Amino acid sequence: MDSAVLTAAYEGFAMVFSWPYIVYPLAGTLLAMIFSASPGLNSSSLMALAIPLTYPWEPLPVVLIFGAFLGGATFMGSITAILFNIPGKASNSVTLLDGYPLTQQGKAKTAIGAAAAASALGSTIGIIMLIVLIPFMREAAIALGPPEYLMLAIWGLTTLAALCGNSMIKGLAAAGLGLQLAFIGYDPRTAEPRFAAGIDYLGDGLSLVPVLLGLFALAEVIDLIVSKRITLSGKRTASELHGSVSEGIRSVFSHFFLFLRSSAIGTVIGAIPGIGSSVAGFIAYGHASQTARDNANFGHGDIRGVIAPEAANDAKDGGALIPTLALGIPGGSGTAIFLGVMMLHGLVPGREMLTGNLSLVFALLWSLFLSNWLTSLLGLSLVSPMARLSTIRTGRILPLILVLAAVGAIQYRGMVADLLCAVVFGVLGFLMKRYGWPRIPLVIAFTLAPLFEYNLHLTLQLQELGRIEFLSRPVVLILLALTGLNLALPPFLGRLRAIRSVSR
Amino acid sequence: MKPATGVVRTAFTLSMLLFCAWMLVDSFSLSRTAALIPLAVISGSLGLLALQFLLDLIASRKEAALNGTDQDPHDPDLATGAQPDRRIMFFRAVFWVSLLAFVVWGLGLVAGSALFSLAFLRGHTRESWAYCIVYALGLALTLSLLFFVLLNVPPYAGAVFHCQ
Incomplete structure (x- = not known):
C-alpha cells in the first residue's frame, strides 16, 4: 500500500483520538443511538437537524460528528427489530425475519449478541475494504451503469427461490405480488399514474416502512392477540430465557465465512449509488439462505439470518462513502446529507479530497469505525434489561408495540395515511402467515422492484440507441455468472445430497 | 354458520387472484411503455395464483370428502376446538x-x-x-x-x- 495512504491513516487516527476532538464522535454516536432506537426516526433526520448547528465549526469536528451519525445509527434499530418485530429503520427490517422468531424462542440475548458482533465486525470489514479500494475508487464507481444495476436487481431476485419455503408456487406468487405492489404509483419513464384507483396517497406509491411495519409488526400483534400468547418469548421470568450474548458472538465466528461474504456484499452494494440501504441486507439474507446447506429454518429463527444482514448493513456504511468521496455521488440519504455538509464547509469530493485531504478522509473513517464499535458495545450492555421485555405479559406490552409501530409509520414521511396503510398490510400479513404464504419473498421483491424496473427501462433504451453492448460489460458478465450460480446451485446441491444419502 | 378453514384459505387465495386480475385489467389502460413490465409480471402472478387457487380448491374438496366437513385437518385449532x-x-x-x-x-x-x-x-x-x-x-x-x-x-x- 502507498506510504502516503498509511501516513494519512495515522494522521487521521491521531486527529480522532486527541482531545477535544474525541468528544465529537462520542457525542455523535450517543445521539445517533437515541435517534435510531426510535422507530421512524433515523440518522438522516438527525443529520438534517444538526446542519445549522455546525455552520461555525471547523471541517474536522464536522467530519467527525457526521461520521459518527453515519456509523452509530445502524445497530440500535436492530434491537427493536429483534425484540418487537419493529425495525428502527428500513435497513433493519431484514434482521427481524429471523431475529424476532429467536426472541419468541427465548433467545433474544443470542440474537442481539450476534447482531452486535456482526454489526461491529462488519463495519470494520467495510472500512478496511474502503481503505484498500481508495486508489481504485474513481474507476470502479464509473464502471457501473444501468445494465449493472439491472443485473444486480436480477441477482437479488434469484435469491428468492431459496426463500419460498414449502410451497414454491406460493413463494413465487408472493414475490410477484411484491413486484406488483411496487408498481403502484407513477411510472418511472412516462410519469403515468398506475394502479392508484384514484387515491391520491397511492399516486406516490407505497413506502417500504409502513408495508414492513404492517406485514411484520402489526401482523404479529394480531397473531399475539389471536393466539393469546402470554409473553413474547413464551417465558414468564428472565431466568427461563435461553441463550446468551457470548453464544451470539460465538455464532458469528462459527459462521465466519458467511459473515465475510455478507460484509463483502454490503460493501459492494453500499458503493453503488442510489440503490437504497435495505437492499444490501436483503441480498445478503437471500445469499445466506441460498448457500446454506440446511435452509429450512430461515425465517423461523436461524442465527445466520441475523448475522448476514447485520454484517451487510454495517459494511455498507463504508462502501457508501466510496462514490460520495470519489465522485460526489451519494450512496443513500445519509451520505447525500453528508455530502451537502462537506460542501458547505468547503470540502469538495473528488480527486482533491482523495489527495489533498486524505488525512481528513481517514479521520472520517476512524470516526465511523469508533461509532460502530461503540454502538455495539453500548448495545450489548443493554441486552439483559431489554431481553427482559420479552418476559412481560403481552397484554401489557402490546400497547407499547402498537404505539411504537404508529410512531414509526407516521414519522417516517410525516403522513398519517402511512399508518392506515400499515394496518391494511397488518391484516394481509396475518392472513399470509395463517395460510402459509411466505412474506419474505414479497418484501424482497417489493424492495428490489424499483431498481429492477427503472434500470430495465434504461438498459432497453440504451441498447436500442446502440449506446451500450449489454453482454460486453465485464461487471454484467460477473453478475450473470452469479445469477446462474444462484439458480443452478440449489438443485445441484439437492441432487448431490440425495446421491450421498442413497450411497450411505 | 361460520365458514370453515379450508373455505377461508381458498377465499384468501381467490381475493389475491381478484386483486391481480384487477391490476391486469387496469394495466390495459396504460401506454405501451408504462404497461410493458407490469403486464409481464402480473400475467405470471395471475397464472401462479390461478394454479394455487385450483390446488386449494382440490385440497378443500378432498378434506371435505375425507372428514365430512370443509375444515382443514392440519388446522391447529381443530385439536383444541379453539x-x-x-x-x-x-x-x-x-x-x-x-x-x-x-x-x-x-x-x-x-x-x-x-x-x-x-x-x-x-x-x-x-x-x-x-x-x-x-x-x-x-x-x-x-x-x-x-x-x-x-x-x-x-x-x-x-x-x-x-x-x-
Whole structure:
C-alpha cells in the first residue's frame, strides 16, 4: 500500500483520538443511538437537524460528528427489530425475519449478541475494504451503469427461490405480488399514474416502512392477540430465557465465512449509488439462505439470518462513502446529507479530497469505525434489561408495540395515511402467515422492484440507441455468472445430497 | 354458520387472484411503455395464483370428502376446538389495530397513543383503572419528552387539532 495512504491513516487516527476532538464522535454516536432506537426516526433526520448547528465549526469536528451519525445509527434499530418485530429503520427490517422468531424462542440475548458482533465486525470489514479500494475508487464507481444495476436487481431476485419455503408456487406468487405492489404509483419513464384507483396517497406509491411495519409488526400483534400468547418469548421470568450474548458472538465466528461474504456484499452494494440501504441486507439474507446447506429454518429463527444482514448493513456504511468521496455521488440519504455538509464547509469530493485531504478522509473513517464499535458495545450492555421485555405479559406490552409501530409509520414521511396503510398490510400479513404464504419473498421483491424496473427501462433504451453492448460489460458478465450460480446451485446441491444419502 | 378453514384459505387465495386480475385489467389502460413490465409480471402472478387457487380448491374438496366437513385437518385449532374463539379474537385484534389508527388520526400521536393504551389495557387486558391511567400518562409523557424536548421534532398533531 502507498506510504502516503498509511501516513494519512495515522494522521487521521491521531486527529480522532486527541482531545477535544474525541468528544465529537462520542457525542455523535450517543445521539445517533437515541435517534435510531426510535422507530421512524433515523440518522438522516438527525443529520438534517444538526446542519445549522455546525455552520461555525471547523471541517474536522464536522467530519467527525457526521461520521459518527453515519456509523452509530445502524445497530440500535436492530434491537427493536429483534425484540418487537419493529425495525428502527428500513435497513433493519431484514434482521427481524429471523431475529424476532429467536426472541419468541427465548433467545433474544443470542440474537442481539450476534447482531452486535456482526454489526461491529462488519463495519470494520467495510472500512478496511474502503481503505484498500481508495486508489481504485474513481474507476470502479464509473464502471457501473444501468445494465449493472439491472443485473444486480436480477441477482437479488434469484435469491428468492431459496426463500419460498414449502410451497414454491406460493413463494413465487408472493414475490410477484411484491413486484406488483411496487408498481403502484407513477411510472418511472412516462410519469403515468398506475394502479392508484384514484387515491391520491397511492399516486406516490407505497413506502417500504409502513408495508414492513404492517406485514411484520402489526401482523404479529394480531397473531399475539389471536393466539393469546402470554409473553413474547413464551417465558414468564428472565431466568427461563435461553441463550446468551457470548453464544451470539460465538455464532458469528462459527459462521465466519458467511459473515465475510455478507460484509463483502454490503460493501459492494453500499458503493453503488442510489440503490437504497435495505437492499444490501436483503441480498445478503437471500445469499445466506441460498448457500446454506440446511435452509429450512430461515425465517423461523436461524442465527445466520441475523448475522448476514447485520454484517451487510454495517459494511455498507463504508462502501457508501466510496462514490460520495470519489465522485460526489451519494450512496443513500445519509451520505447525500453528508455530502451537502462537506460542501458547505468547503470540502469538495473528488480527486482533491482523495489527495489533498486524505488525512481528513481517514479521520472520517476512524470516526465511523469508533461509532460502530461503540454502538455495539453500548448495545450489548443493554441486552439483559431489554431481553427482559420479552418476559412481560403481552397484554401489557402490546400497547407499547402498537404505539411504537404508529410512531414509526407516521414519522417516517410525516403522513398519517402511512399508518392506515400499515394496518391494511397488518391484516394481509396475518392472513399470509395463517395460510402459509411466505412474506419474505414479497418484501424482497417489493424492495428490489424499483431498481429492477427503472434500470430495465434504461438498459432497453440504451441498447436500442446502440449506446451500450449489454453482454460486453465485464461487471454484467460477473453478475450473470452469479445469477446462474444462484439458480443452478440449489438443485445441484439437492441432487448431490440425495446421491450421498442413497450411497450411505 | 361460520365458514370453515379450508373455505377461508381458498377465499384468501381467490381475493389475491381478484386483486391481480384487477391490476391486469387496469394495466390495459396504460401506454405501451408504462404497461410493458407490469403486464409481464402480473400475467405470471395471475397464472401462479390461478394454479394455487385450483390446488386449494382440490385440497378443500378432498378434506371435505375425507372428514365430512370443509375444515382443514392440519388446522391447529381443530385439536383444541379453539376455532370459533380464534375468529372472534381475529376480529377483536383487527378492531384494536384499527382503533389505534383512528384515534391517532383524530387526536395525534401523543394524545391518541395515550387514549388508545388506556382503552386497550382496560378493555382488552382488563387491568385496573389506576394501572391504565399511570401507563397512559407515562406513555404520553415519554412521547412528549422524546418529540418536544429531546428531538425538537413536532409529532403528528391529529385531525381534530389541525382543524382548530
